[in-house]
Amino acid sequence: MKTNPVKAALAAGQPQVGTWLSFGDVFTARLMAKTGFPWLTVDLEHSPIDWQMASMMFAVIADAGCVPLARVPRGDHDLIKRVLDGGAFGVVIPMVNTVEQAKIAIAAAKYPPQGNRSIGGSIPAQNFQTPTGEYYRRANDEILVILQTESPEGVDNAEAIYSLPGVDAIFVGPNDLFWQMKKPDGTEPTPEEFEAMLQRVLAAGKKTGTPVGIHCQSVTEIQHRISEGWQFLALQSELKMMVTKAQELVQELGLTTADDLVRY
Numbered sequence: 001m002k003t004n005p006v007k008a009a010l011a012a013g014q015p016q017v018g019t020w021l022s023f024g025d026v027f028t029a030r031l032m033a034k035t036g037f038p039w040l041t042v043d044l045e046h047s048p049i050d051w052q053m054a055s056m057m058f059a060v061i062a063d064a065g066c067v068p069l070a071r072v073p074r075g076d077h078d079l080i081k082r083v084l085d086g087g088a089f090g091v092v093i094p095m096v097n098t099v100e101q102a103k104i105a106i107a108a109a110k111y112p113p114q115g116n117r118s119i120g121g122s123i124p125a126q127n128f129q130t131p132t133g134e135y136y137r138r139a140n141d142e143i144l145v146i147l148q149t150e151s152p153e154g155v156d157n158a159e160a161i162y163s164l165p166g167v168d169a170i171f172v173g174p175n176d177l178f179w180q181m182k183k184p185d186g187t188e189p190t191p192e193e194f195e196a197m198l199q200r201v202l203a204a205g206k207k208t209g210t211p212v213g214i215h216c217q218s219v220t221e222i223q224h225r226i227s228e229g230w231q232f233l234a235l236q237s238e239l240k241m242m243v244t245k246a247q248e249l250v251q252e253l254g255l256t257t258a259d260d261l262v263r264y
Contacts, residue, residue: 001130004089004142006039006067010169010211015226018069020215020237020264021057024049029057032238033064041069041234044083045094055086055123062087062127069144075105077116084109085121089128090144092171097153099160106166109145111136114166144168146213146232149201150176158204162212169232172201172214175263202229215264237264 006016018039021029024047032040042049042057049057054070061068070083071092080091093105107115125135128142145166149155150173162170181189181197189197198214205212206229213232216222217240222233236244240262250257 001134001138001142002062002128004067004144007090007142007144007168009038010144010231013211013231015231015233017222017233017235018067019235019241020071020239022047022237022239024053024057026053026056026060028238030060030064033061033066033068037066039067039069041071041092042088043071043237044079045071045073051082051086054083054088058083058087058089059123059127062089067144068127069146075101075108075147077104077108080105080108081117084117084139084143085124087123087127089142090146090168092146092148094148094173095150095154095176096147096161097151098157099164102147102161102164102167105147106145106164109143110140110166114140146171148173149212151180152177152197155197155200155204158201159208162204162208162210167210169211169213170201170205171232171234172198172212174198174215205229217264237262240264 009016016038018037021032021040021042040061042054044054058068067089069090069092070088072079072083075093075096083091091109096102108117109115111117119136122132125132128135146169147167148171149158178194201212211231213230214225215234216225217236222235225233243262247257
């Protein structure tokens, strides 16, 4: 059975930089899987990707030697089970604010006795290049469980959440965290307030020994966050990369370009 090199690297304290996939397209996923990123996350939360397309994307990513991950819309047992049965090597769970939410997500990603994931399906075994029975026996050791911290409540509960058995990494969604920090009158947090919140996440990760990560927009930002101790990092998305490069070319031509078409 294939192992999950990203899970092993994170456990060993090695940073892992990947990117997000927003296009529901097998050809794009296959090309991106061969660019050299160790992992790619298929975004089922904010992109119009259906289940069958997601499963095909997991397959071409895995066949290319890259680790396919899936961000589900929420930490629901059925959603987590479905992407794992579709062949993902791990899940990214958004908006995990409480210990109870974290426990539900972790249990859904693990077969008994560690969790309550139901036995069934043959697709994931194909991606791990192993017989189905062997996959059932070893999946708990290879599936990557990543919880997202995206609110002040999640940060307040960080140490308790990060200490739970089965949490492989934490990932900050900067946009949601920033917006969740807005005051009742709509006042936005200052850059200093936002950075202080991020540093609380990093400190909680270091205290509990749990890898933490964040979405970044440049290689310089990635390098800075790695120097601080962040480990699971996303660089933009294939959509952002395409649009940004197109805008650069349009600007070189002296044509008008729209700003902020794609945030991530």
